[in-house]
Amino acid sequence: MSTLTLQQLTVGPLQENCWLLADPASGQAVLIDPGDEAERLLAAVDATGCTLTAIWLTHAHFDHVGGVAGVVAARPVPVWLHPADTVLYENAAASAARWGVVVENPPPADHPLAEGDRLQLGASTFLVWHLPGHAPGHVAFIGHELCFSGDVLFAGSIGRTDLPLCDPTAMLQSLQRLATLPTGTRVFPGHGASTTIGHELTANPFLRGAARPLGA
Ligand SMILES: [Zn+2]
Ligand SMILES: [Zn+2]
Numbered sequence: 001m002s003t004l005t006l007q008q009l010t011v012g013p014l015q016e017n018c019w020l021l022a023d024p025a026s027g028q029a030v031l032i033d034p035g036d037e038a039e040r041l042l043a044a045v046d047a048t049g050c051t052l053t054a055i056w057l058t059h060a061h062f063d064h065v066g067g068v069a070g071v072v073a074a075r076p077v078p079v080w081l082h083p084a085d086t087v088l089y090e091n092a093a094a095s096a097a098r099w100g101v102v103v104e105n106p107p108p109a110d111h112p113l114a115e116g117d118r119l120q121l122g123a124s125t126f127l128v129w130h131l132p133g134h135a136p137g138h139v140a141f142i143g144h145e146l147c148f149s150g151d152v153l154f155a156g157s158i159g160r161t162d163l164p165l166c167d168p169t170a171m172l173q174s175l176q177r178l179a180t181l182p183t184g185t186r187v188f189p190g191h192g193a194s195t196t197i198g199h200e201l202t203a204n205p206f207l208r209g210a211a212r213p214l215g216a
Contacts, residue, residue: 004124004144006188009044012036013101014063019148019188022048026122030054031071032141032148033190035063036103038070045075056119056126057081057109058150059135060089061163062096064190066103078110080119082130085137088165113139131178133171133213134159140178147187147197153178155187155195158206161213168215179207 007020016035022045023029029050034041045052052075055068060081068079081089086109088095093105117128119141126143134151141148151159152174161168183198197207205211 003122005048006146007044007048008188008194009037009041011040012063012066014099015191016063017188017190017192018067020044020048021121022050023122023124024048024050027051028053028122030056030121032056033058033064033150034067034071036066038067038074041067041071042074052077053121054119055079056141056148057085057089057113058140058148058190059138060085060092061135061151062092062099062101062103064150065089065092065106066096066101068106069104072107079106079108080111080113081109082113082137082139083109084132085135088135088137113137115139129177131174133161133167133169133174134163136165136167138174142181142185145182145185147178147181147185149178149187149189151190153187153200153204153207154189154191155193155200156204157192158204158213159190161215166215168213171213172216175206175213176209179209 009018019032096103115130126141185197200207
């Protein structure tokens, strides 16, 4: 983490966390889940003095991808997405409309993410874990004692498992997997405050196994 900087940018009507991860040593930055307010996100990138090099998506619910079109229109950077979420991705605008939210459909993703992929930001490497359940192509980005958990794990709670394409049993397995991370791992979720694996193992009934995802 020593050379990385991290900024939480909570955007849109669903208060989604976009994470701006920058590496001043290499001058590179990535946006994780630019869900809305593209202009504000780009201004935050510029304020780091770094150049945006990629968009990493944990999953393709509209609140996480609604800002992709605006960001890519201004900075044509590659978009990384697990292909199992392509259906959600291509229907983001229609899904948002059902919530009364207007977003632009994102351009096609450029790179398919898969379990075990290693993503590079300057000299830092982040491992891709495929964690289906909340969404079929949900992933987490893990490295340097950081975990970007999207809508799988929140502080004190977990993501919904009652939406179309959810799989409660897969969610249970994904949570069990996250529970194996070192307790000092800092967790940066798609909504709400950041936390640690150690804190969630004591405070979150879903992570310590005392409660199960709805439907599991
Ligand atoms: Zn979601
Ligand atoms: Zn979300």
